[in-house]
Amino acid sequence: MSAVAGIYHLNEEPIDLEQAGKVMKALQKFPADDVRTWNDENIFLGCHLQWITPESVGELLPYYDTERKAAITADAIIDNREELFERLQVPSFKRSSITDSELILLSYYKWGEDSPKYLVGDFAYMIWDGRKRLLFGARDFSGTRTLYYYQNRGKFAFCTVIAPLLSLPYLHKQLNEQWLAEYLVISGTIDAVDSNITPYKNIEQLPPAHSITVSENKISLSRYCTITPGEKLKLTSDNEYVEAFHEVFQKAVNSRLRTHLNVGAQLSGGLDSGAVVSFARKAMKSENKIIHTFSYIPAKGFKDFTPKQLVPDERPFVHSTVKYVGGINDHYLDFGDRNSYSEIDSLLEVLEMPYKYFENSFWLKGMFEEAKEKDVGVLLNGDRGNFTISWGSALNYYAILLKKFKWFRLFQELDLYSEKIGGARLGLIPVIARVGFPIIDKIIPQGKPYRLPTIINPEFAEKSGVYKKLKKFGIQENGWYPKSNLYNERKRHFEDIFQWNASNTLAAKLSLHYSISKRDPTNDIRVIRYCLSLPEDQYVKNGLDRALIRRATENLLPDNVRLNQRARGVQGVDWIYRMIPYWDTFLDELQQLINDKRVLEFIDGDVIKTALTKTKEGASIEYATNPDYKILMRCLIVYRFLKKFA
Numbered sequence: 340m341s342a343v344a345g346i347y348h349l350n351e352e353p354i355d356l357e358q359a360g361k362v363m364k365a366l367q368k369f370p371a372d373d374v375r376t377w378n379d380e381n382i383f384l385g386c387h388l389q390w391i392t393p394e395s396v397g398e399l400l401p402y403y404d405t406e407r408k409a410a411i412t413a414d415a416i417i418d419n420r421e422e423l424f425e426r427l428q429v430p431s432f433k434r435s436s437i438t439d440s441e442l443i444l445l446s447y448y449k450w451g452e453d454s455p456k457y458l459v460g461d462f463a464y465m466i467w468d469g470r471k472r473l474l475f476g477a478r479d480f481s482g483t484r485t486l487y488y489y490q491n492r493g494k495f496a497f498c499t500v501i502a503p504l505l506s507l508p509y510l511h512k513q514l515n516e517q518w519l520a521e522y523l524v525i526s527g528t529i530d531a532v533d534s535n536i537t538p539y540k541n542i543e544q545l546p547p548a549h550s551i552t553v554s555e556n557k558i559s560l561s562r563y564c565t566i567t568p569g570e571k572l573k574l575t576s577d578n579e580y581v582e583a584f585h586e587v588f589q590k591a592v593n594s595r596l597r598t599h600l601n602v603g604a605q606l607s608g609g610l611d612s613g614a615v616v617s618f619a620r621k622a623m624k625s626e627n628k629i630i631h632t633f634s635y636i637p638a639k640g641f642k643d644f645t646p647k648q649l650v651p652d653e654r655p656f657v658h659s660t661v662k663y664v665g666g667i668n669d670h671y672l673d674f675g676d677r678n679s680y681s682e683i684d685s686l687l688e689v690l691e692m693p694y695k696y697f698e699n700s701f702w703l704k705g706m707f708e709e710a711k712e713k714d715v716g717v718l719l720n721g722d723r724g725n726f727t728i729s730w731g732s733a734l735n736y737y738a739i740l741l742k743k744f745k746w747f748r749l750f751q752e753l754d755l756y757s758e759k760i761g762g763a764r765l766g767l768i769p770v771i772a773r774v775g776f777p778i779i780d781k782i783i784p785q786g787k788p789y790r791l792p793t794i795i796n797p798e799f800a801e802k803s804g805v806y807k808k809l810k811k812f813g814i815q816e817n818g819w820y821p822k823s824n825l826y827n828e829r830k831r832h833f834e835d836i837f838q839w840n841a842s843n844t845l846a847a848k849l850s851l852h853y854s855i856s857k858r859d860p861t862n863d864i865r866v867i868r869y870c871l872s873l874p875e876d877q878y879v880k881n882g883l884d885r886a887l888i889r890r891a892t893e894n895l896l897p898d899n900v901r902l903n904q905r906a907r908g909v910q911g912v913d914w915i916y917r918m919i920p921y922w923d924t925f926l927d928e929l930q931q932l933i934n935d936k937r938v939l940e941f942i943d944g945d946v947i948k949t950a951l952t953k954t955k956e957g958a959s960i961e962y963a964t965n966p967d968y969k970i971l972m973r974c975l976i977v978y979r980f981l982k983k984f985a
Contacts, residue, residue: 340484340847340856341400342366342387342499343412345465346507347474349555350493351381358507359383362496365503370854377401377410382467382474384412389854391716392416392597398438407448408469413440414484414499415462416856418594418863423457440464447475455479455550455563459864460594461856463545465497474553480564480864481723481839482547485847489542495553499851501691504542513540514981519941520803523795523977526818528695532809534837535560538692538980547836547843566833566864572872580877581891584869588728588891591863592618592719598856600716605706606632606669608656608900608908610888611724615860617895619719620664631713632661632669633706635699637913639675644961645912653908656900663897672709677701678917679972680925683979689848693980694841697972698911698963703845707853718855722842723862724888726832727870731878731885734767735825738775739875741768755882760904774824790817791966792950794974796943812837833867915963922958926951929971932978941981942974 344362346354356378363376366387373388386400401412417423417439424434427445439460446454447466455477463484465476474495478486488497489504498504505512518538521531534546545551548564574580596602596619604619606612619630634657637643643651650656654671661669682701686694694700710718721728733756740749753767793816800806806816812835813820820831832838846857860866873887880886884904892901918925932938933947950967962968 340391340416340461340850340854341371341389341414342369342851343414343463343465343486344385344387344498344503345412345467345474345496346383347467347495347553348381348493349495349553351555352493353380354378354383356383359385361506362498362503363387365506366498366500369851372396372854373398375400377403377412379410379467379469382410384410384465384467386412386414389851391600391854391856392439393599394436394438394597396599398440400440402438402440402444404444409444409447410467410469411440411444411464413443413462413464414486415439415443415460415464416597416858417442417458417460417462418591419457419459419865420594422459426457452550452552452561453563461858463499472555475550476545477550477563478545478547480548480566481862482836482843483847483859483862485844486545487537487542488545488551490553490558491541495558500848501537501539501542505539510541514538515540515542516799516941517803517805519977520795520799520805521809522693523941524793524800524805524809524816524818525814526791528841529837530692530695530841532812532814532835532837534840538984544840547839549836562836564864566867566871568830568871569868570872571874572869573874577877577880577890580873580887584728584887584891587863587865587869588614588860589618589622591860591866593622594863595717595719595858595860596622598716601631601714602628602717602719603631603633603710603713603715603855604719605721606634606657606660607910608650608653608660610729610885610892610896610900611721611861612719613660613721613896613900614724614728614888614892615719615721616660616667617664617892618860620666621895624666629666629668630719631710631715632657632667633709633718634669634671635702635706635910636671636673638673638917641913641916642960644963645909648906649909649912650906651909651912656903656908659897659899663900664895668713670709670713672702672705674702674705677705678921679914680918680921680975683976684983687976687980687984689852690845691848691984692844693973693977694845695973695976696841696845697976698914700845702910704849707849707855707857710855711853715855718857720857720859721861722846722859723867726829727861727867728891729885729888730829730870731875731887732825733879733882733884734771734774736875736879736884737767737771738824741771742775752879752882756884757882759882759902790819791970791973792946793818794942794946794970796939796941799941833871912963913960915958915968916960919958925975926954928975928978929954932974935978938978938981942977946970947974 363385371387372390376385384401390396403410461483463478463486518536535543552559604616637651661667679697686700850857953967
């Protein structure tokens with residue numbers, strides 16, 4: 340992938356090339372195969388190129404079309420090249436060498452501002468249309484590439500990352516308190532519900548699935564893609580659904596193998612990453628190429644405290660997949676010298692903003708470093724799989740059967756399900772009833788729901804109006820959505836674009852830092868649309884949850900992985916164990932936090948003090964899931980960010 344940048348003076352004022360040079364200089368910390376710029380009077384475009392695909396080697400970006408008077412700078416890998424070749428009537432002899440940025444430009448010539456609708460892949464780009472005197476750009480539907488911009492006083496500037504924009508003399512670094520308020524209230528890993536804003540005032544981001552048009556008169560954003568479940572696909576047999584899945588998923592995997600470097604993959608012991616690797620190996624076998632897999636394992640000496648159905652060390656399952664699939668060079672990484680605390684500064688440097696997934700952050704970053712050493716250009720993963728290829732909760736589906744009074748089908752399924760997971764079928768009925776009829780939980784509560792304490796300073800919350808804003812998006816004052824069934828959660832996941840930003844921002848910026856493109860076939864829009872079109876009984880069938888992918892990987896994954904319903908992998912539960920050597924330093928820094936008046940304007944000091952009393956019990960590894968320990972880490976990350984970056 341690449342980093343793009345540009346400056347456009349809407350008031351026709353000539354570009355100050357010294358300022359443009361500072362923007363490009365700020366990108367020098369990233370690896371690059373080439374660096375190029377283009378300018379014309381009041382427009383400047385730059386690209387910090389990283390050659391990942393075979394077609395990108397030697398690519399000239401920004402590219403200027405003298406005939407059409409159009410220029411493009413792009414951070415993009417386009418996956419539906421063959422389809423676009425046909426639609427755009429590209430001659431056969433040109434197809435092997437034409438670059439993805441040229442395809443984007445040709446699409447713009449044909450479809451104008453509707454062109455992003457026709458593109459499949461990971462992209463963020465800007466096109467200067469000299470004839471119309473406007474800038475047009477877009478970000479892919481899930482925001483796998485980042486694009487930030489500044490607009491004010493007749494000036495518009497954009498960049499893949501934030502820091503270069505802050506080098507402009509007319510842009511002053513200021514904390515965006517609205518972003519911080521949303522970040523502090525939301526309990527999950529989502530950073531903000533407003534997909535336009537960033538932690539920096541006056542710097543916005545183009546939301547996923549949006550295009551932007553900048554002309555002398557106005558700046559406008561438009562959403563070009565909405566993913567909603569459409570009409571259900573009706574095929575004549577279960578095998579036909581599997582065959583159709585094979586076709587669409589293999590196409591998604593194949594298009595993500597385009598690299599002149601090595602292919603790598605993050606591999607756990609589960610179905611999603613296993614499916615990605617097995618389909619990739621099937622495509623690569625004829626070329627006799629290997630896949631480098633990278634698997635996280637707990638730190639040496641860690642003693643598993645988790646319930647028996649959770650597996651922190653997935654090596655037995657990973658070994659099975661590696662042996663069965665073949666053609667894999669497997670790497671098992673414990674990152675023994677790293678932990679969630681020691682890596683805070685380096686992650687903040689990469690992300691340019693606070694983050695919440697601290698349990699896994701250091702090894703996600705570490706895998707890129709290991710992949711870089713193996714000369715990997717594409718790092719595959721299956722992060723979106725839970726909502727696409729491996730969708731299918733048995734208990735939620737059985738609750739639907741219960742509500743629809745389909746007793747025969749329900750008890751038939753329960754018999755088969757109980758055989759596979761153990762236990763009596765009738766013992767599941769009360770559980771299914773609670774899933775299907777949430778009113779039962781209100782009348783007869785069972786247990787205490789897991790919730791992180793609210794950490795925002797109440798006065799700051801009131802001043803920012805954050806609760807009113809979040810309410811419009813369906814989020815309650817406790818930072819969570821109201822309790823809902825999984826089907827509503829899945830629908831919301833694809834419709835609400837802010838759901839995508841946090842995880843994809845990490846992937847995009849790690850990709851740039853290490854010149855490795857992280858690519859997820861389970862997030863391919865063609866795969867998503869296919870999976871959303873299937874009847875629910877394709878996902879739960881004959882006692883199998885996640886039934887589609889289990890059937891689709893027959894003869895591709897070993898049965899102990901493919902049919903495993905009794906245990907699931909869990910990463911990051913050793914985060915406290917890893918921090919034991921740093922525990923006193925960690926507590927000392929928290930004491931500094933509760934004495935920092937600026938931080939306490941935003942964070943509730945009483946909540947921090949209450950949580951700190953829990954730490955008197957020491958660095959007990961069993962507290963890895965304790966809400967108090969988690970909020971202390973989250974607050975410390977915000978504290979570091981405010982000190983160093985805001």
